[in-house]
Amino acid sequence: MRCANRAPIGGIMRAGRIFSTFLFAIGVAALPLAGMARAADSDATDTAALKEIRAEMRQLREDRKRDREVIRSLEVKVQQLETKDSRVEVTTQQLQSTDQKLKETTLELQQTNQQVQSLQTKVNAPIATPQFGNAVERYLGSHSFTVTGAAGGQFVYDQQSGALDGLHHASQNSFFFDWEPMILYRPADWILFQGVFSAGFGATGTGTDLSTADFQIFLNKYMTVVGGLYDQPFGDWYEAQSPMWVNRFVTAPLPFGVEPVVPPGELGLQLRGGLQFGKLGQDLDYTVWGGNGPNFSSHVLGAAMSSPTSIASAESNGKSIGARFRIYPLPVDSEMGRLELGASTYNGKWLNGNWFNSWGVDFNYFIGNLQARGEWLESYRQMPMGQSTDHRQGWYVQAGYFLTGLKIPGIPEVINNYLRRFEPLVRYSGVNQRGVSTADIQGATGVGLGGTQVGLVPDFGINGSPATYAPHSREVALALDYWIAPSIVWQNEFDIELPRAGGLFVSPTGVETPAGSIPNDHAFLSQFTIGF
Amino acid sequence: MMKKIFVAIVLATLAIGFGSPGARVSAQEQDNMSPAEHKRLFREGAKLWPVYCNTCHNARPGGEKAPYEWDMIMMHMRTLGNFPQEDTQAILEYLKAR
Numbered sequence: 001m002r003c004a005n006r007a008p009i010g011g012i013m014r015a016g017r018i019f020s021t022f023l024f025a026i027g028v029a030a031l032p033l034a035g036m037a038r039a040a041d042s043d044a045t046d047t048a049a050l051k052e053i054r055a056e057m058r059q060l061r062e063d064r065k066r067d068r069e070v071i072r073s074l075e076v077k078v079q080q081l082e083t084k085d086s087r088v089e090v091t092t093q094q095l096q097s098t099d100q101k102l103k104e105t106t107l108e109l110q111q112t113n114q115q116v117q118s119l120q121t122k123v124n125a126p127i128a129t130p131q132f133g134n135a136v137e138r139y140l141g142s143h144s145f146t147v148t149g150a151a152g153g154q155f156v157y158d159q160q161s162g163a164l165d166g167l168h169h170a171s172q173n174s175f176f177f178d179w180e181p182m183i184l185y186r187p188a189d190w191i192l193f194q195g196v197f198s199a200g201f202g203a204t205g206t207g208t209d210l211s212t213a214d215f216q217i218f219l220n221k222y223m224t225v226v227g228g229l230y231d232q233p234f235g236d237w238y239e240a241q242s243p244m245w246v247n248r249f250v251t252a253p254l255p256f257g258v259e260p261v262v263p264p265g266e267l268g269l270q271l272r273g274g275l276q277f278g279k280l281g282q283d284l285d286y287t288v289w290g291g292n293g294p295n296f297s298s299h300v301l302g303a304a305m306s307s308p309t310s311i312a313s314a315e316s317n318g319k320s321i322g323a324r325f326r327i328y329p330l331p332v333d334s335e336m337g338r339l340e341l342g343a344s345t346y347n348g349k350w351l352n353g354n355w356f357n358s359w360g361v362d363f364n365y366f367i368g369n370l371q372a373r374g375e376w377l378e379s380y381r382q383m384p385m386g387q388s389t390d391h392r393q394g395w396y397v398q399a400g401y402f403l404t405g406l407k408i409p410g411i412p413e414v415i416n417n418y419l420r421r422f423e424p425l426v427r428y429s430g431v432n433q434r435g436v437s438t439a440d441i442q443g444a445t446g447v448g449l450g451g452t453q454v455g456l457v458p459d460f461g462i463n464g465s466p467a468t469y470a471p472h473s474r475e476v477a478l479a480l481d482y483w484i485a486p487s488i489v490w491q492n493e494f495d496i497e498l499p500r501a502g503g504l505f506v507s508p509t510g511v512e513t514p515a516g517s518i519p520n521d522h523a524f525l526s527q528f529t530i531g532f
Numbered sequence: 533m534m535k536k537i538f539v540a541i542v543l544a545t546l547a548i549g550f551g552s553p554g555a556r557v558s559a560q561e562q563d564n565m566s567p568a569e570h571k572r573l574f575r576e577g578a579k580l581w582p583v584y585c586n587t588c589h590n591a592r593p594g595g596e597k598a599p600y601e602w603d604m605i606m607m608h609m610r611t612l613g614n615f616p617q618e619d620t621q622a623i624l625e626y627l628k629a630r
Binding site for chain 2: 144146148184185186189192194216218221222224226236239240241243245246272273274275276280281283285286287326332333338340364366371483486487531
């Protein structure tokens with residue numbers, strides 16, 4: 001910009017100078033010419049010429065003077081222009097800096113505005129529990145601790161229609177109470193400790209035990225390591241359905257209850273995880289584990305599985321290996337409900353070279369108010385001393401329907417509101433096994449040994465019916481749950497025991513007697529339970 | 533023999549696990565997210581909660597527990613349900629907002 005302004009001014013200046021110099025040169029060149037003319041003409045003409053020349057020269061001088069003045073005025077103008085230009089420059093600079101400042105101020109204003117806005121939202125929001133929790137979270141950092149769990153009270157009425165293999169038993173009713181606090185401890189965002197301690201009080205006495213205690217390490221997106229004492233991740237029942245407020249029934253289905261087909265717990269290590277294989281909700285998951293392996297209460301046919309922590313029954317066994325895979329094929333957006341299909345296996349040596357093998361399949365489906373689930377499982381236990389395999393099969397199917405949508409016309413709305421909290425359920429379960437060890441029948445002491453016969457008594461979550469211990473037990477359970485909150489429920493269950501004839505009763509010394517036909521039984525259980 | 537295989541599997545797993553990039557149910561991770569990302573997770577969580585959390589028991593609402601408790605409980609539930617990590621975060625976002 002500055003160059004473009006100057007060029008024309010410089011041009012004018014140079015043109016002026018050239019012009020005046022040119023006139024002067026013409027004047028000088030004219031002097032000798034005038035002399036030559038004088039010599040040739042008369043004196044009078046000479047004087048006149050000289051006069052003329054003088055006049056011309058005067059004119060020329062005046063012209064030069066004028067030119068100089070013009071030049072000076074032009075120079076002044078140029079100077080003025082130059083100073084003006086620099087002033088413009090300064091002004092431009094000032095303008096630019098002002099602009100910058102303006103921009104900065106606008107930014108500050110925007111920031112202030114944002115702060116004001118966020119302050120406003122904070123002021124406007126009520127002080128809710130999440131905020132309190134956040135404050136607690138900030139205080140505790142990632143290091144946190146909480147107690148959850150469950151508690152339940154139960155009443156069991158068991159009506160006996162026949163004794164089982166000479167075991168004394170009479171119809172009875174009992175109250176029970178169970179408290180199962182669970183501690184969660186999270187030292188960091190990648191590790192969690194979990195432990196459930198249960199205390200039971202009832203007719204059979206007071207007992208406490210450590211149900212589960214494990215740590216969970218979140219290695220990455222697809223891998224979690226679990227170590228400790230945990231529910232057997234075989235199928236769904238032990239791990240995902242056994243807590244009392246989770247189970248829709250008071251009792252466990254037969255193959256996971258008094259006649260387990262696979263061990264309920266394990267002391268070991270798991271590796272597990274899940275991933276989405278398709279749309280949102282279409283998941284696959286896996287759990288593989290190894291542990292101390294299966295233990296049995298004795299070497300006889302039909303012996304019960306014992307707790308993974310009972311050292312007394314620990315055999316010289318090998319370790320176990322288990323695996324479970326589940327698939328959830330329905331996308332969440334399809335609104336076709338949730339379907340889960342699973343397959344599991346669990347294997348290990350239970351005694352020297354004798355293997356215990358098991359496998360199972362399960363399903364779970366729910367849509368709206370309807371939920372159905374079921375499992376089938378089988379186990380084979382190689383027996384020592386050439387005895388034939390201890391083979392067991394078990395299954396259950398159940399379905400429940402929440403009456404949430406119920407509206408009976410002609411009934412007051414208050415009553416309808418109560419009715420909507422009910423969930424009627426039905427379950428069919430059964431176990432087939434070659435033999436049952438009478439020593440393991442709950443509450444039995446010294447059958448066949450001549451000892452005191454305490455007989456069958458109900459226990460927490462066990463209806464106490466002798467028929468449930470039959471080698472070929474079958475049970476239809478009807479339940480009516482009244483849901484007060486998602487984890488507070490009053491459950492009522494009516495069990496119809498329909499055992500099939502067949503199978504063996506095995507004494508602790510291995511004496512086998514045919515079970516024959518076993519009488520049907522009924523039992524009623526009522527339970528109030530809270531998951532907290 | 534079984535023991536040796538078992539130990540080898542465990543060691544290999546731990547090596548693979550610790551060697552790969554960690555992805556957890558983490559409060560810190562969530563703090564680095566933009567408001568738009570929080571919103572997206574919340575919406576996904578709202579969709580997943582009634583489906584995933586009703587699978588084993590009745591879905592427990594967010595208001596039942598404080599956010600710091602949900603951090604722990606969702607770790608526990610992720611283990612039990614073997615939920616994909618992203619889905620766990622989405623449900624956590626949803627539960628903590630209520």
